[in-house]
Amino acid sequence: MNDFVDAINSRLKSPYFGYAILAFLAFNWRGIFLLLTSSAAPIERLELFDSETSCWSLAVLPLVVGAIVAASTQWLKYLFLLIARKPLELIDNSNLEAEHRKFIRQAELEKVRSDLAAKRESELIERAKRDESIDELSDESKKKELQVEINKIRKERDIKLSDAARELLIAATSEEKGTILVLKTLAGESIQAGKKAFGSQSKRDYAAYDAALRELVAAGYVKPVGHKGEIYELTHEGWQLVDAL
Known part of the structure; x- marks a missing residue:
């Protein structure tokens, strides 16, 4: 049953x-x-x-x-x-192309890093050779003077600034006054450097450029004008750094 x-x-x-x-x-x-x-x-x-x-x-x-x-x-x-089948094939091909482009981009970045490392190594070797050449000078005064100038140039070249700080510094030199203004209005906040405005897109964007401005002040390339913290101008070192960049 x-x-x-x-x-x-x-x-x-x-x-x-x-x-x-x-x-x-x-x-x-x-x-x-x-x-x-x-x-x-x-x-x-x-x-x-x-x-x-x-x-x-x-x-x-x-x-x-x-x-x-x-x-x-x-x-x-x-x-x-x-x-x-056709749309599935198109989706698969699109994913494969995206992976291919990503792989190519990674390879390009690796090559750039390798080239930078090789360039850095060459610079270190050249520095060592120049230092040996300086040591061979018999005139001590000229040797010290030359060493001071070389150290100054190296310091300017080796300076590490964030990309945002470099943007502010270069933009500020587009005008003869070399000023940076911190603007706070009802519409929002922004940092005016030369003819360009930075940080107006969002709070996060403004915070990045505000930190960049403080970075320039701490490094001595920009100094505040007055006590309100709204106007800044480039120092002599700041102008020299922009010329060296």
Whole structure:
């Protein structure tokens, strides 16, 4: 008995019978609705059900529709796969191209780092050679004077400034006054260097350039004018640094 029930359940769970049952409900829903909801006598309810149904709607059409749908399901899946294959290929190609561009960019950056390291090594070697040449000078006064000048040049070249600080410093020299203004209005905050405004896009952007301005002040390349902290001007060292950049 259990085997019989299991066999029936397996048949009912198959796609064909599932589609057939759905087709049966679709063709006979009016009759089923009247049969379940009518308050008339059972005989009258059956008559209402028979009036809304037929052998075609009860058996033939559900079985035929179930067979057609079950047979066409795999073809529909294949059709959808054909339709979706092209956009899927385009997505895969786009991802591959993005990975390729990323790999190329990483390789370029690695080459730039390698070139910078090689250049730095060459500079160190050249410095050592120049130091040896200075030691060979017999005139001590000229040797000291030359060493001071070389140290000054090296200090200017070796100075480490953030990109934002360099932007402010270079922009400030676009005008003869060499001023940097801190502007705070109802519309927002910004730092005016020369003819350019910095930090007006967002609070984070302004904080970056405010830190850059403080960096220049601490390094002695910019000094405040007055006590409000709104006007700054380049020092002699600041002008010299811009010339060396």
